[in-house]
Amino acid sequence: MLIFTEQELKQYVKLNLEAITTVEDGFTKLANNEVKMPPIMRVDVQDQNGEVDVKTAYVKGKDMFAIKVSSGFFNNYNLGLPSGNGLMILISTQTGIPQALLLDNGYLTEVRTAAAGAIAAKYLSRNNIGTAGVIGAGSQARFQIRALKLVRDFKKILVFARSANRAKKYAEEMEDEIGIEVQVAESAEQVVRNSDLVITTTPANKPIIKAEWLHPGLHITAMGSDAEHKQEIEAEVLARADKLVCDSIAQCAQLGELHHALDSGVLTKNSFITEIGQLTSKELIGRENEEQITVCDLTGTGVQDTAIALFAYNEMVKRNLGLKVENKTLSLKN
Amino acid sequence: MLIFTEQELKQYVKLNLEAITTVEDGFTKLANNEVKMPPIMRVDVQDQNGEVDVKTAYVKGKDMFAIKVSSGFFNNYNLGLPSGNGLMILISTQTGIPQALLLDNGYLTEVRTAAAGAIAAKYLSRNNIGTAGVIGAGSQARFQIRALKLVRDFKKILVFARSANRAKKYAEEMEDEIGIEVQVAESAEQVVRNSDLVITTTPANKPIIKAEWLHPGLHITAMGSDAEHKQEIEAEVLARADKLVCDSIAQCAQLGELHHALDSGVLTKNSFITEIGQLTSKELIGRENEEQITVCDLTGTGVQDTAIALFAYNEMVKRNLGLKVENKTLSLKN
Numbered sequence: 001m002l003i004f005t006e007q008e009l010k011q012y013v014k015l016n017l018e019a020i021t022t023v024e025d026g027f028t029k030l031a032n033n034e035v036k037m038p039p040i041m042r043v044d045v046q047d048q049n050g051e052v053d054v055k056t057a058y059v060k061g062k063d064m065f066a067i068k069v070s071s072g073f074f075n076n077y078n079l080g081l082p083s084g085n086g087l088m089i090l091i092s093t094q095t096g097i098p099q100a101l102l103l104d105n106g107y108l109t110e111v112r113t114a115a116a117g118a119i120a121a122k123y124l125s126r127n128n129i130g131t132a133g134v135i136g137a138g139s140q141a142r143f144q145i146r147a148l149k150l151v152r153d154f155k156k157i158l159v160f161a162r163s164a165n166r167a168k169k170y171a172e173e174m175e176d177e178i179g180i181e182v183q184v185a186e187s188a189e190q191v192v193r194n195s196d197l198v199i200t201t202t203p204a205n206k207p208i209i210k211a212e213w214l215h216p217g218l219h220i221t222a223m224g225s226d227a228e229h230k231q232e233i234e235a236e237v238l239a240r241a242d243k244l245v246c247d248s249i250a251q252c253a254q255l256g257e258l259h260h261a262l263d264s265g266v267l268t269k270n271s272f273i274t275e276i277g278q279l280t281s282k283e284l285i286g287r288e289n290e291e292q293i294t295v296c297d298l299t300g301t302g303v304q305d306t307a308i309a310l311f312a313y314n315e316m317v318k319r320n321l322g323l324k325v326e327n328k329t330l331s332l333k334n
Numbered sequence: 335m336l337i338f339t340e341q342e343l344k345q346y347v348k349l350n351l352e353a354i355t356t357v358e359d360g361f362t363k364l365a366n367n368e369v370k371m372p373p374i375m376r377v378d379v380q381d382q383n384g385e386v387d388v389k390t391a392y393v394k395g396k397d398m399f400a401i402k403v404s405s406g407f408f409n410n411y412n413l414g415l416p417s418g419n420g421l422m423i424l425i426s427t428q429t430g431i432p433q434a435l436l437l438d439n440g441y442l443t444e445v446r447t448a449a450a451g452a453i454a455a456k457y458l459s460r461n462n463i464g465t466a467g468v469i470g471a472g473s474q475a476r477f478q479i480r481a482l483k484l485v486r487d488f489k490k491i492l493v494f495a496r497s498a499n500r501a502k503k504y505a506e507e508m509e510d511e512i513g514i515e516v517q518v519a520e521s522a523e524q525v526v527r528n529s530d531l532v533i534t535t536t537p538a539n540k541p542i543i544k545a546e547w548l549h550p551g552l553h554i555t556a557m558g559s560d561a562e563h564k565q566e567i568e569a570e571v572l573a574r575a576d577k578l579v580c581d582s583i584a585q586c587a588q589l590g591e592l593h594h595a596l597d598s599g600v601l602t603k604n605s606f607i608t609e610i611g612q613l614t615s616k617e618l619i620g621r622e623n624e625e626q627i628t629v630c631d632l633t634g635t636g637v638q639d640t641a642i643a644l645f646a647y648n649e650m651v652k653r654n655l656g657l658k659v660e661n662k663t664l665s666l667k668n
Contacts, residue, residue: 041375071430085431096405
């Protein structure tokens, strides 16, 4: 068994076009029924405002699949620790024997989540974007913009976060990193009204984005909600969208924005909803014109985890990296 | 994070009375509603006759809980490999950060499964056992007898397995190890008719034990069935039992012997069924007299995994064992 640490994974597994293509291929296989993806397992640790998720997917024809454990403990900032954590296990599809541990502390989840955002933008946003808006100023708000930059050119970023300080820090750091203007907005409304594409990246429990702010040509990717109680956009936003796309309809109906739209009755099980894999597989098309309003609801799927874990494994193995653990011996390969 | 290998876990984590008490305490907490145990996650890899299960349980008041990944790939014998494999992850209940990896290749599962068998015997079998019967001659058939020996004295073991060679090997090896007579039976019927306690340890897909073989005073522990399609004992056996006990009624109703009894209608959701934690917590009593026929249906629960993983962790840490992996460095503690 090979063990890879966060540091080396961060060094060699990059959020690049290849990573995006890998995740895209996973979605296509999901749409083509080549993936077995059981429901998410979740453990809530309410005393600590914490949750642990387990996600997995077996992709036909691959020699390994991932089981990912990821945690979100939202009081961790009191201890000076990040809220997110976790690791991935790669298991042989031939023997069931664990082949590798990716001790990424959540890094690969950031990458595959951002990749899904880029895929959503590629199929659903206008080709020409002036301003990209982002709500939330945490780590994923950074990754989403990095991924978006790989598939769309844009001139300006508008950011809003509850903490003005965090938004300011985000603007400074991302302006340096991306090399385009990043402006702190005064409200979520200002972001939505003035952007061609908006990404929401918060753990919000009630809607931040209102339907009355929508405008022709807007694309929204909502990636924050991945639990029953989370919601970033009003249910009415989904109802008003010309095209509504989910990473997994089954998951979004339980854990995503779609869940609230179904609950409130503005959408029903018979509403026309697309899965992202139907776009990547070319079964259906995404944006059809400059005027459509499109929404993508991302809850995070096991097939993304298997895709990114295999991608990471290959990047590491071809460099002969990792700690080798045998039953009886421990040895550093490097 | 600390990493422990199979070799050191086998060396220092023993199937002893303390391990049994630890698992018993887990069942008690489950009965007392101090445990959150989500349903098992399962991935089937049908091409390879394989399955991977993920089990977990959060036990209130403990500083860590386990997520266990275990695989069963039943064509592995063609490759000269054991069918079972897996590992456990211990996660902090304060921060969600993984604290330890137990690369036990299924060893700790063997221990906690056998511990549950011993607990079932302790509460449900006669105090005085002449002959203990075992059906199946694999690894768990050995562990079950070792665990039973810790809670019951018996004079003789009767073993039956489909492969006469494996049964013979079992008899020779266990006679050496346990120091009492081990006789190979000619049939499952011979085992059941001539034993006071029978343990079934097979991956059978159709019943091996018939109701007509039951006799007063008999206790049966069926630990093989942990999937919808598995069944070791006729549904009628459960219906005829004076006392039917499950490790988890919810799990057994889906994956255990109980599942088939409910399906066939010999039992219903209103039938009186006990959970093992109701015995260990003293809420209910087990065997009441020498004549009762008792059956225990074990599917294997996440709370056993958390219990044994914490037990193992403590055994290892007090000896200062393990490989320490930090984000940026790898170092052997010993």
